[in-house]
Amino acid sequence: DTGVSQNPRHKITKRGQNVTFRCDPISEHNRLYWYRQTLGQGPEFLTYFQNEAQLEKSRLLSDRFSAERPKGSFSTLEIQRTEQGDSAMYLCASSPLNSGANVLTFGAGSRLTVL
Amino acid sequence: EDQVTQSPEALRLQEGESSSLNCSYTVSGLRGLFWYRQDPGKGPEFLFTLYSAGEEKEKERLKATLTKKESFLHITAPKPEDSATYLCAVQANTWETSYDKVIFGPGTSLSVIP
Numbered sequence: 001d002t003g004v005s006q007n008p009r010h011k012i013t014k015r016g017q018n019v020t021f022r023c024d025p026i027s028e029h030n031r032l033y034w035y036r037q038t039l040g041q042g043p044e045f046l047t048y049f050q051n052e053a054q055l056e057k058s059r060l061l062s063d064r065f066s067a068e069r070p071k072g073s074f075s076t077l078e079i080q081r082t083e084q085g086d087s088a089m090y091l092c093a094s095s096p097l098n099s100g101a102n103v104l105t106f107g108a109g110s111r112l113t114v115l
Numbered sequence: 116e117d118q119v120t121q122s123p124e125a126l127r128l129q130e131g132e133s134s135s136l137n138c139s140y141t142v143s144g145l146r147g148l149f150w151y152r153q154d155p156g157k158g159p160e161f162l163f164t165l166y167s168a169g170e171e172k173e174k175e176r177l178k179a180t181l182t183k184k185e186s187f188l189h190i191t192a193p194k195p196e197d198s199a200t201y202l203c204a205v206q207a208n209t210w211e212t213s214y215d216k217v218i219f220g221p222g223t224s225l226s227v228i229p
Binding site (some may be wrong): 016031033035040042043055091093096100102103105106109 | 119121144147149156157158159160161166175202208209215216217218219220221222224
């Protein structure tokens with residue numbers, strides 16, 4: 001297993017376009033997280049899946065954002081009608097299902113630039 | 116609401132100059148406190164998990180400690196390769212839907228000068 005994989009690594013788009021990011025977690029990990037990170041800030045929680053179920057979504061997340069995890073494997077994060085304020089690094093992380101604290105393994109991130 | 120703050124925002128050290136980074140947290144019940152390291156352009160990399168007050172963990176030049184409201188990351192005799200952003204995160208211990216949510220602080224950017 002090569003860890004958490006994210007694609008594309010960098011996306012440049014014009015305001016108003018839709019973009020989609022893909023995350024392939026570590027295969028045996030049941031939990032999958034999406035975070036957004038802007039320069040000089042820590043990762044901000046967006047949403048979380050356990051297998052294919054989306055269990056929590058940040059109240060700060062606009063309706064333009066949607067995430068899916070069909071069949072509990074890879075996940076996609078779609079942003080519709082992008083705005084300049086959406087420019088950020090989008091990080092995916094996964095963790096195994098256990099009763100302890102969730103140690104997250106992160107991917108390298110997908111950087112979005114909205115012109 | 117669960118919250119994590121970190122200080123200082125940025126820290127410059129001479130090689131060999133030991134120091135500490137602070138993480139203050141407010142959670143309804145702590146399930147775990149984490150330290151991660153993040154290099155520019157990369158995702159955070161896990162360092163430590165601490166579960167209860169009084170616990171300590173060490174890895175090379177790094178030592179993490181935990182009290183009821185704070186955690187410290189002590190860096191002893193740092194080297195230039197320790198330069199990175201250090202992130203603190205917490206996971207609350209509640210049976211509500213936020214049971215598995217991990218919340219990050221803003222990070223401390225550490226620069227170690229040769």
